[in-house]
Amino acid sequence: MIHIKRLQEEGADIIALIGEIDASSSIELDLSIAKSVGEGFKKILVDCSALDYISSAGLGVFMSYIEEFKDRNIRMVLFGMSDKVANTFNILGLNELLQIGKDKVQAKQLINEV
Template sequence: MNISANKEEKTYVITIDGEIDASSSIELDTAISEAIKKGERKILVDCAKLNYISSAGLGVFMSYLEDFEEQGIKIALFHMNDKVKSVFEILGLVDLIDIVPTKEEAEKIVE
């Protein structure tokens, strides 16, 4: 699994490539933690190449929701395939974090 981060004009984009499980979720944790430390307020997560996510990955996103709220950080996930999205749906997490089809929609959410 590879995670990269790129500062764009208005947003900070984290791109995930591969599978997030109990072994690799620490890398996602590090990427989000670094974004917060850098003071990023508009975070997008490109999930186009995210093929799999287990509860360990979901848990990373969930564990930062309070920080996002407290620090006024907006985050949106985009380009997620239906199978991966179904994992968020099973636990009702789609009500807690924005998951949208396109990058343009994600940008509007964090504006």
């Protein structure tokens, strides 16, 4: 089960993921990202510090936005992953396709790079 909180900070939308993302809860993740985009945010930070687990369906949600974000000049940085969650991204090579920072400070630096 996942709990998602959104807050805005310095022009970025921060999506905090709490719990586990599986096939059924990945829909909530998708809706949160879609809402961010729909509200016109160009900078999206995804706080994974309280994310315990992510399934392939959850990873697929992030993958589904890569091209759209490129086309619309939207930047997304994930941060705060546990070793277990980061390993899931690394095994599938998603760390090469998505920007991932170790913490919020680094994520903000990455999202503000031109």
